[in-house]
Amino acid sequence: MGNDRLTQIVSLCRRRGFVFGGSEIYGGLSSIWDYGPLGAKIKKRIKDIWWDTYVDKREDILGLDSAIIMNREVFVASGHLEGFADYLVDCPQCKKRIRIDKIEKVSENNYRCAECGSLINILESKPKRFNLMLKTNISASEDSPQEAYLRPETAQGIFTNFLNVLNTTHKKLPFGIAQIGKAFRNEVTTGSFIFRMKEFEQMEIEYFVKPKDADRYFDYWVNERYNFYIERIGLKKENLRLREHSKEELAHYAKACIDIEYRFPFSSRKEDSDGEWSELEGIANRGDFDLTQHSRVSKKDLTYFDDEDNTRYIPFVIEPSAGVDRTFFAVICDAYDEEEVKGRKRVVLKLKPTLAPYTLAIFPLLKNNYTIVELAKKIFYDIKNKMPTIYDDTAAIGKLYRRQDEIGTPFCITVDVESLSDGKVTIRERDSMSQERISIYEIEKFVKEKVKD
Numbered sequence: 244m245g246n247d248r249l250t251q252i253v254s255l256c257r258r259r260g261f262v263f264g265g266s267e268i269y270g271g272l273s274s275i276w277d278y279g280p281l282g283a284k285i286k287k288r289i290k291d292i293w294w295d296t297y298v299d300k301r302e303d304i305l306g307l308d309s310a311i312i313m314n315r316e317v318f319v320a321s322g323h324l325e326g327f328a329d330y331l332v333d334c335p336q337c338k339k340r341i342r343i344d345k346i347e348k349v350s351e352n353n354y355r356c357a358e359c360g361s362l363i364n365i366l367e368s369k370p371k372r373f374n375l376m377l378k379t380n381i382s383a384s385e386d387s388p389q390e391a392y393l394r395p396e397t398a399q400g401i402f403t404n405f406l407n408v409l410n411t412t413h414k415k416l417p418f419g420i421a422q423i424g425k426a427f428r429n430e431v432t433t434g435s436f437i438f439r440m441k442e443f444e445q446m447e448i449e450y451f452v453k454p455k456d457a458d459r460y461f462d463y464w465v466n467e468r469y470n471f472y473i474e475r476i477g478l479k480k481e482n483l484r485l486r487e488h489s490k491e492e493l494a495h496y497a498k499a500c501i502d503i504e505y506r507f508p509f510s511s512r513k514e515d516s517d518g519e520w521s522e523l524e525g526i527a528n529r530g531d532f533d534l535t536q537h538s539r540v541s542k543k544d545l546t547y548f549d550d551e552d553n554t555r556y557i558p559f560v561i562e563p564s565a566g567v568d569r570t571f572f573a574v575i576c577d578a579y580d581e582e583e584v585k586g587r588k589r590v591v592l593k594l595k596p597t598l599a600p601y602t603l604a605i606f607p608l609l610k611n612n613y614t615i616v617e618l619a620k621k622i623f624y625d626i627k628n629k630m631p632t633i634y635d636d637t638a639a640i641g642k643l644y645r646r647q648d649e650i651g652t653p654f655c656i657t658v659d660v661e662s663l664s665d666g667k668v669t670i671r672e673r674d675s676m677s678q679e680r681i682s683i684y685e686i687e688k689f690v691k692e693k694v695k696d
């Protein structure tokens with residue numbers, strides 16, 4: 244089932260302009276993707292919902308938009324220059340270069356190639372370390388390069404601005420700093436469409452707390468973020484699960500980490516029996532590691548003065564770190580449905596209406612009838628500033644419905660000859676395909692009542 248479904252989803256994304264290969268007319272670039280007109284809309288809606296939920300609607304979280312290019316020292320302090328590396332091994336049989344941590348361990352020194360299934364002995368095919376950081380040069384002269392790095396996570400911009408935010412807002416613990424932005428990793432394992440990209444976007448919160456409160460807030464954020472995917476993004480509960488990191492898997496600085504996993508139609512974790520659960524978001528209790536490190540390397544005092552307890556300390560931090568692209572991918576996978584209607588396949592994206600590129604589509608039943616087209620366009624121009632609406636008269640009605648089903652438009656309106664005399668139109672609901680006649684004046688109210696957060 245898995246890969247067929249994935250093939251259909253990738254084909255839909257391409258056909259309808261959700262996702263394109265990066266630099267495609269020049270042959271593309273591995274693991275670099277572009278979002279087309281409809282993909283860009285969905286992606287923006289995901290980010291807007293996240294920002295609205297955590298920054299606009301809360302008093303305890305502040306927004307930030309820090310630079311992508313950062314000073315080398317940042318990554319000395321964070322440990323990325325030293326430790327942000329994968330161990331890669333070349334399969335002696337199929338020659339594919341693979342990450343050792345992502346394939347099945349068969350015995351002490353033997354792993355199984357995920358591509359061709361042959362055994363890889365790590366004493367013979369020695370794994371090599373490969374740093375994932377993308378380096379750039381920001382000097383004006385090529386003779387004396389000044390090395391800088393593209394951030395591999397948005398989090399470091401938050402830590403380096405901790406003092407700026409604290410001093411300018413005078414927040415008291417607990418408080419968070421949130422940001423949405425691009426991150427870059429020179430990933431080696433590729434494939435699985437947009438799951439693992441070299442340039443991707445994250446939505447991260449660093450939530451600073453008193454050390455004694457860290458466990459409680461860790462639990463709070465796991466719960467909060469899990470519910471977010473169900474309630475605000477509309478993912479199905481049965482496709483989501485929590486997975487706690489084992490002691491061996493935990494990053495050395497993390498005190499606890501739980502991944503929110505989604506059941507994608509492929510497997511990036513071969514040891515899973517059902518083979519489809521993969522990380523959507525990681526929530527970590529990072530203790531005081533990051534601020535302590537930046538304090539040590541930058542020689543700036545990053546402590547917090549607690550006037551309730553009259554003490555000074557480095558706060559602990561809870562980090563819910565989500566990927567915009569993986570959320571987008573999960574949204575499309577979750578919504579994708581194929582049904583048989585009157586002996587024909589219907590592809591429909593059952594998106595949560597608040598995420599759909601268009602809420603409403605307007606069609607004239609007869610595109611050559613001037614008065615019908617004029618009325619349909621008038622309805623379109625009246626409503627398009629009130630909700631995302633599209634007008635289409637480039638095909639017969641059945642085809643127009645099918646197009647909107649494929650891009651997840653929850654409601655379609657058809658204007659016909661009778662509309663000219665009775666002032667009513669046919670409104671069709673995407674999932675049930677039920678149709679009813681409503682007055683032109685009721686369209687906005689009718690749709691808004693059904694499209695709730």
Ligand code: ATP
Nearest residue numbers: 430438439440443522523524525564565566568569
């Ligand atoms: P993985 O184990 O899949 O490589 P990770 O544990 O390295 O992921 P984190 O460093 O925890 O990922 O990053 C937080 C989130 O950022 C991930 O849950 C994911 O949604 C997103 N993310 C990380 N790397 C990528 C990538 N290469 N492409 C797309 N999204 C990514």
